[in-house]
Amino acid sequence: MNNIQATxxxxxxxxxxxxxxxxxxxxNMRMEKILxxxxxxxxxxxxxxxVKIHVMDGESxxxxxxxxxxxxxxxxxxxxxxxxxHIETSASxxxxxxxxVRIALKSGATSVxxxxxxxxxxxxxxxxxxxxxxxxxxxxxxxxxxxxxEQHEDLQSHELVKLVxxxxxxxxxxxxxxxxxxxxxxxxxxxxxxxxxxxxQVHIKxxxxxxxxxxxxxxACISGAGELPFKELLLQLICLGEDIPQVxxxxxxxxxxxxxxxxxxxxxxxxxxIPLRQMSETxxxxxxxxxxxxxxxxxxxxQIMYVRNILGDLHKEAVNILKR
Numbered sequence: 001m002n003n004i005q006a007t008x009x010x011x012x013x014x015x016x017x018x019x020x021x022x023x024x025x026x027x028n029m030r031m032e033k034i035l036x037x038x039x040x041x042x043x044x045x046x047x048x049x050x051v052k053i054h055v056m057d058g059e060s061x062x063x064x065x066x067x068x069x070x071x072x073x074x075x076x077x078x079x080x081x082x083x084x085x086h087i088e089t090s091a092s093x094x095x096x097x098x099x100x101v102r103i104a105l106k107s108g109a110t111s112v113x114x115x116x117x118x119x120x121x122x123x124x125x126x127x128x129x130x131x132x133x134x135x136x137x138x139x140x141x142x143x144x145x146x147x148x149x150e151q152h153e154d155l156q157s158h159e160l161v162k163l164v165x166x167x168x169x170x171x172x173x174x175x176x177x178x179x180x181x182x183x184x185x186x187x188x189x190x191x192x193x194x195x196x197x198x199x200x201q202v203h204i205k206x207x208x209x210x211x212x213x214x215x216x217x218x219x220a221c222i223s224g225a226g227e228l229p230f231k232e233l234l235l236q237l238i239c240l241g242e243d244i245p246q247v248x249x250x251x252x253x254x255x256x257x258x259x260x261x262x263x264x265x266x267x268x269x270x271x272x273x274i275p276l277r278q279m280s281e282t283x284x285x286x287x288x289x290x291x292x293x294x295x296x297x298x299x300x301x302x303q304i305m306y307v308r309n310i311l312g313d314l315h316k317e318a319v320n321i322l323k324r
Contacts, residue, residue, distance in 0.1 A: 001235065001317055008239045009318035013311045016238065017049040017245075019086065021203065021253040022057040024300035026282050028293050029057045036063055040077055046304055050084030052113070052251045055103055056279075063087070063103050075108030085109040086201075086249065090279040092116040092132040092149075101140055111249070112145055113175055113201070115152035119276035122159070129163055137169040148175035148201045153183035154263040154274050157194035164198045173200040176237065177253075178228055179207040182218040185264040188228055192236055200246060202237055203253040204307060206230055215262025220255040223303045231310050238314075254303040256296070258282045 001009070020043040028034040035058045039051045055064045063071065078085050087109045089100035100112050116129045136147055151160050151174065160174055176199045181191035192199070206226030207218040223230065240246035258280065264272065285292045 001314075001321055003321060005235065005239045006318035006321040008245075009235070009314050010322065012238050012245050013315045013318070016311060017247075017249050018304070018307065019043070019050045019052050019084070019249050019251045020046065020048050021251040022051070022053040022088075023258075023280070024252060024254040024303065025296060026057075026255060026258075027284060027296050030059060030284060031289070031293065032059050032061055033293060034058075034297075035061045036066075037074060037077065040074075040081055040083055043083055044081040046301075048083075048252075048304075050086065050249065051078070052086040052088055052249070052253075054088045054090070055100055056090075063107060064099065066103075066107075068106060071103065071106035075106070078108055084249075086111040086113060086251075088113040090115065090117065092129060092136075094132070094135050097132070097136055097140075101143065101145065104145055105143065110145065111148060111201070113148045113150055115150040116155075117277055117279070118274065120274060121271045122274055123271050125155075125274045126159060126163065130166065133163060133167045133169060133172065137167060137172070141169065141171055145171070146200075147172045149173075150175040150203070151177055151180050151184070151191070151195065153180045153260050154277065156184045156186055156264060157181065157191040161195055161198055174198040175201040175203065177203040178205050178230070178233055179218045179220065179226075180260070182207065182209055182216050183260050183263045185215050185262070185266060188233055189236070192233065196236070196240055199237070199240060201249040201251070202247055203251045204234075204303075205253045205255055210259075212262040214266040214268075215264060217259065217261040220258040222256055222299060223254060223306045231314070234307070234310060235314060250307075252300070252303055252307060254300050255282060256299050 025034045043051045056062050087100050087104040089096050092114045104112050118125045118128050205220050206223040206228050207220045209227050210217040237247050
């Protein structure tokens, strides 16, 4: 940490915009034990800035299936609690985006996150994504929403940066996930160095790396128990932006036992084949379900404490550096 970084940490770390992420409660939401409205209560109790929630979180009780009246009430509850809402979806085609935007506007959200799931050569996939982005730009640039394209396991950092810069779409930026670059055969800090100028939102998690031939997968784990440069990533992300913070939302996405395979490889072709992938999902246990559901909640709460402890450590280190 240098003096410039130390100054930014002192100014920013104590009030970092932390968001509850619904995936931290993925299994409980699959079982409909925790519903979207419950996330608002948890975020408020934990004194977080907002909630990141997928359109499908909560199964039959998800926002996808909510009536206009329920979405209006959801928006009102978030306003009363002083919480910001971000909506997430898991594709980039027009139909998926239209649904996410409809929900976002009716639920009082300010941002929509998406990622592409196409199969084909890299060049063909890039072309399809670029067309999707132009659809979003043409239809929703003036909706009042911002949009984030998440780096999600198959595209590499320079490819994502190219998509954003070619789009000429000021409301579009990148969402940086702590682990997803592993599957694209990149290192976290190297990926951040490439993507950094376009990143405005973050998913915080930890993971163990699995070596799979000339590629790598990851298995998410309890924060602090993984192989990612967790503290250094937080430091670098907090320090993005000169006069004001560039990153406006840090999602607490504890997702213990989530696994994703390798998608990109060391000696791959210049125009590699990108395989079709399913939406992210963590398998339900075959036994001991109640115990696992309770543990998931504990893990999510512990991550909040773990991240806040690291922020406290960074602040102390920064103060000591500035005293020298």
